[in-house]
Amino acid sequence: MTDAAAEGVIARIATLRAELRDDSTFVATPTPRLSWTVETDEPGWRQASAELRSGDESVHLEADESVLVDWPFAPLTAGETREVRVRVAAASGTETDWSAPITIVAGFLDDGAWVAEPIGLADPSRPAQPALVRTSFTVDGAVRRATLYYTVLGVAEPELNGIRVDDDVLAPGWTSYRDRLVHETVDVTALVRDGENVLGATLAGGWYTEQYGFFQFADRVYGDQPSLLAQLQVEYADGRSQVVATGDGDGEGWRALGDGTVVDSGIYAGEHAELRRAVAVEGWSAPGFDASAWPEARRGASARAGYEHVPVPEARIAPPVRRIAELPVAEVLESPSGATILDFGQNLVGRLRLRVSGPAGTRLTLRHAEVLEHGELSLRPLRNAAATDELELAGDGVEVWEPRFTFHGFRYASIEGWPGAFDPADVTAVVIASDLPRTGWFDSSHELLDRLHENVVWGMRGNFLAIPTDCPQRDERFGWTGDIQVFAPTASFLADCDAFLTSWLRDLALEQRRAGGVVPLVVPAALPSLGIGDGVAAWGDAATIVPWVLYERFGDLGVLRDAYPSMRDWVDTVLAVTDAKGLWTGAMQLGDWLDPDAPPDKPGKAKVDGDLVASAYLARSLRIVADAAQLLGEPGDQSRYAALAEHTRAAFVDEYVTPAGRMMNDAPTAYALALGFDLVTDAAQRTALAARLADLVRERGYRIATGFVGTPLVADALVDAGHRATAERLLLQTECPSWLYSVTMGATTVWERWDSLLPDGSVNPGEMTSFNHYALGAVADWLHRTVAGLAPEAPGYRRLRIAPRPLAALEHARASHRTPYGAASVAWRREGDAVVVVAEVPPNSDAVVDLPGLEPVVVGSGRHEWRFTEAPDAASSRPLSLDSPTAAIIDDHEAYRTLLDTLATHDEARADAVRIDTVWSEGRTLRQALMFTPPVVLDDIERALAELD
Template identity: 55%
Template sequence: MREEPPVTVNTPQVGLSGEPFIAETEPPISWKMSTAVPGWTQACAEVAVVRRGQASTAEITGRDSVHVPWPFAPLEPRETVRVRVRVHGADGSASAWSEEAEVTAAALPPQQWRARFVGSGGEEPHLLRGTFALDRSVQRALLYTTALGAYDVEINGAVLDDAELKPGWTSYQWRLNAEVHDITAHLSHGANAIGIVLTGGWYTERFGFRDAARRFYQGPPAAAAQLILEYNDGTEETITSGAEWRYAPGPVVAAGIYQGETYDGRRSLPDWSSPEFDDSDWVAVAVIDGPDVVPTVRSSPPVRAVEHRPVHRVVTTPSGRTVLDFGQNLVGRLRIRVEGERGHTVTLRHAEVLEDGELGVRPLRNAAATDHYTLSGDGEETWEPRWTFHGFRYAEVENWPGEFTPDRVTAVVVHSDMPRTGGFTTSHALLQRFHDNVEWGMRGNFLSLPTDCPQRDERLGWTGDMQVFAPAASFLYDCDAFLRSWLDDVVCEQRAAGGVVPMVVPAVIPQVPGLLDPVAAWGDAITVVPTVLWERFGDRGALRACFEAMASWVELVEARAGATLLWQDGLQFGDWLDPDAPPERPGAAKVDADIVATAYFFRSAELTGRAAALLGRDADARHYADLAERVAAAFRDAYVTPQGRMMSDAPTAYALAIAFDLVTDERRQAMGERLAHLVRASGYRISTGFVGTPLICDALTATGHSAAASRLLTQTECPSWLYPVTMGATTVWERWDSMLEDGSINPGQMTSFNHYALGAVADWLHREVAGLAPLEAAYRTLRIAPTPLEDLDDAAAWHETPYGTARAGWRREGDRIHFHAEVPPNAAARVELPSGATYDIASGVHNWVEEHPRSVPPRAKRDLSSSLAEIVDDPEAYRAVLAAIRDTDPERAEAFRRTTRWTPGRQLREPLNKAPLPILEAVEKALEALPTEPTDRAPR
């Protein structure tokens, strides 16, 4: 019997995403090992390549197995190679050869791109056809296609892939994706046809807010195709789209990202892309002059339909309308099966919430989010729109023919098809639902590029949203290639803007004041996101590709700050969406905007210095490290008192200073104490906005205040992370109170129920609560440092690192806490347990147990003379006081809850000094009734 090797190697990944057609000529190679041998590490690896029938092998010495530089001569255009890997362990073991990965270097030199863009010359969707004849046998046929718009391509009646909304959204004037297909098997001797369905997609969309919306990209939609035929006799031929192509209207009558799709089944043209189809009544195309840009091979994962969900329930609204509830706020479309008379039209409207029992469409602003389907009358018809997408949980069905049954409709979930790589679990039901909401928010907003929201007339690549969410995103999904593609656009747009990173990329709303002004926390995406890709994926190429842009951004901010090194001038969003800001003024935060801006100036300078060091740019590394130190000193001198108080005494100010390590001396602990004080004073409700929210729990736990972080995390009153969950949210909201407690929609004009930014705290759940973080890039060495929280019984996380699956977590059993960790082969970990015990461990499964009794301090007598801090730190007492007031006067109870500052220096009677005597008596009675020992430390 053949003995299996102790270690096996998975099929290697060549390039960023494992696509069969790649743009790189020297693609990085990555591989993972599987073994039951604990502590296994790679001593060396052999990488073998077969190119043009010849095999060669390169040896990689050491542990490197992630983004290993291409060890052979660069690939030639259209060269196909096969790559496999064999590894040797430090213990003397050896694997068998892996399966082969086959890739083609598909990028064409600019002079070889000869296809012309063609279309009808108008904005309406239409069909395009081109024909050609083959009189020789073909060895290989590569088809390159792209569009200024959105398209699908067919060859001789065959659809080539399941990717949608191709070529995706990039900064079209600078960069355009192309799809590559090997269509050899689809070709026939004699006549052949290429067919393209073309719609406007993002290219013809109107961008902007309310009446200011208008087109950014100019010209009609157009498509281009280039077919390279390699014949068996050694010759080649190139066939391209051009003036000889023809077009005709198709069944898609109208299509827009915001407005929806209109489809007429009566206009369907069977076999329209087959060579036998009679197109004599079609019209000659117009040759379109598009942007002067050569299409590049797509590297980002394609958009696909990834899931189908049935109707959860059918709602009849007060007005008698039929609304379908899918039980989950999602992004995609509806698929319907319908039967009725020819010419009958069904209308589908979409929204995220119900208000007063009806579809809540006001937050959509100018987006109609409505689809129309006109029946052909040919029996049962199945249809779903392909040229739009909607953010919705609810869909209204109008004018359904005959009796409607919910099995006739399903929701199709659509997003960029990235591999899932991480998760978090806890028995705390509300927190688990919150984390699920974070995942759904990412899925809905990672569609071709990272957007702010997927439902209203916006759906733009806001740089600030991605800056704060990149760490959480990189844990949950393999978004390296996805974000690298978007960063290519960021670099292009920044270069065109003279060093400014626009607020949105692609920068399609120039009419918005300040779009091309430098804005802290938004522009800093150019330093933060490439750093995250290095830390989480080991993608040094991201730093290399973005370094000049990182440096340009820092230098621009340095010039703006001037000699003081304090960034105090110009447009700033600050701590956007501070919960204390009025709905109509979302930027009116408690923290001064210059503190936010200068903190991010330091952060970007520091990250740019680190990147320079990693890239071997020693002089740059010294320059930016020195700049960062000087900015930090200026920050401390201007904004931090000798006693550790911030001049802007707001939680976000302290969170920034602590989390960014702007203060590292003895004042740091005082700042942590003050931050914990402010968190308690706010009743453990969120008091931070866009910038502070991702950092506040990190700052609390870093300074020893995990109990405060635990209360903040598990708070259910508004504003809090869990308040939306109690209101039925299935994604993260844009505002803490996007829906008010009475079930009405926030009156602000900017209200979305699917924004991932405030879910960025999920990264803290992964790294600190479950305790799974990278200590070295790509998790080559992990940091296993769990933080048990008083309000949880357990927490665990898993992550498919570039080395393999890692796990970490803990669970309580009485006074003991059980910790576990799993380290993948060829990796190691540094373990830091709450007791202070530390371990350096190798790959394998590890467990520890420590004594950690839950902290349940004895309850002193509570009455009106108790301090407000004592009351809020005792959840049972706090709820008893609120309930007592609410039973008599609900409005007074709500005002008391919202306005009271829960500080140790004030008695409970002070905010109640004008309350009627019956309320005071009710409060005293409720406090007297409390049990001697507190009981409320269990998760809810």
């Protein structure tokens, strides 16, 4: 008996899963990787070996790895079912029992086995017309298993014998239709019956028939009508098999009707339903219904030019979209125009479910908006998206209705035409999203900061819907590559999004291949006319950065292997247009998009030069490709791209950095890029650059001065160089522009613009004004890693980094994350002058601990506690006067408020101008900043400053 066993140590397998999904037994590959976690009370537990069993096969692994372990058995065949279990032994000798078995089903078809063809309405009366399609077939024996494989050029809800086959929403989502379709795999054994059976589906156009484009230039890209591709495989107990597929003419054949209850539906437009139509089609997907009068279905896709080819579908690898939450009405409002407006208290993505009764033909109209302006729904930001649902009642008692094939981004909804007295309990907001398990949490003693983090969570939830979108409400909702590039680290902490983003990266690679190596601005590439030429930095770099983030956060070397050709093609495409120095210059760039100083109608007009951004990202991506090549065993590529990365890095320094440590482009984003991407390696230069960045942040009054590119980097650049107090003031600022400004204005998601809602409550006049964008919420990754102090030190959190940097204004902070190895957390709290840190390290991992004032150490799994004392804050500059530097005023929060409050008693506009226009620096006095201020006002300010303690 081992010492550990003798001491009563208990270890058990806590979780076991195949490949990347927890929500389904189906896998999309013959060799799914396996992952497991262990729960134990043994400190420093480390796996020494594992035994895996499937049926009569048993494999012993002398290895300590437990995450994404290669499939050790014979590859699965199509449709095969296996049960797998695992037990492990620790280096200490502790052993677990066998885990509970998990069922793994091969959810794919053999090559050449897909025979389904597209079908739909043969003679539609209008574009994108919803339809019902059906066929009947006969089952003549005991069924061992029945599996439905389906996909759609559009979206669908299949039914078998009158019952929905799954609870997916907007299935199968949105992919690059020219090159990739994904099919759902559903076990429908319980739904088939002896004798007559009916397979049917309700179809709508969804993303396939949507009109994409801006202003008046929107048009359909993919196709004009939705189509279903479905294949039902019936396996009989006696060994026979039967295939019922769209387009095969089996049995009654496929028929299609365009007169179902869904009259019209669009992603942007909304949905119109006519419930009186239900009578004519009652029981349409069940046996016994007479569909002989229905027209025969169209065979073949109703596709636009260039999209006629229908690729063979592949099995889904990411969780589908589902209903994930419901919210009640928080408040009923009456607008100045007399409209009934419902406030759900949270900006969300989904639709409304109504419970209503009224006369036949009663029409209800539902409109959706994210904010109110002057008490009315603010519809202007929606642009061409009507975001309107209409319902006509059947008049046969209480009717429950929810749109099926659309979604909206909204906090507020107006309801017109409600029959009788309105009861808010009859309306529910149904939240829909890709069903990704939550894995990360953060909280602190700062209420506004916690609300900001919750806003980031809601923003991700609303925009991770089939693909990672930019916004969920207006006539866009595209997979903008730049947005997810900056947000991927935050997303990877908050949710298990490895499979979700891996799936999207497959579309990126396919669209990139069609574009000759250029990564489109949006994926799927539904905006082919943008004319991006040779690509756009920070957006195109999603091809390198997103796979690298997934490797870092999930330990997923497979995603690097799959994405490597795309990563390499992207940097090669950019290298082909670099100048003689190795810099990317002269091209159209979006740069530091939505810099707060950019005019509302010119969001790309940033303080930092686009060429600087482009060259910085090129150096970063080259370094990533070199590192990926080394991991993948490509030494030739590794040496080539490492040399190119160093060449561009050195050229960047020569071009944009002075020997004294100033950026030629004296903007915060320039400094953040140079420091955050390690483009400057000289220690003295880095120190000077960070000091200048800190000065720039203070000169702006600790208000944000960065856009999409600089914002995720600026806090790290400051803290890493010892300017933690500056980063704290920037983070906790509530004046506009700042992260917390939107929170003070009632935001419940992250905005697209720093000032999407202006201080007077009006909506930003810019054409692009969304109240649900996640890009600027990328700061949450810094909250997790630095403020709370939980980060990966090795890929997949095999080694954690515990390194909190407590902010002076916080009494406590905590981050917890469900790593691939199990639950990890770091929490700190103040106890007098000391800071107490408590951490949990999951079994089979360890952690490097780096705390202020203490030597770094490495600890094993288990619970740990440390205590340290930080140096006191710098001494106060008081007494303060008109001759004090403006820097001393802004750095003393009480003095700063005293100055502005005193000015406001005389002239509020003057106080606001001083707040916005003053350069808060060591070399300018307050008296100089208040030039032309009346003497009586100056006297009051002098007196107020002198009275400070």
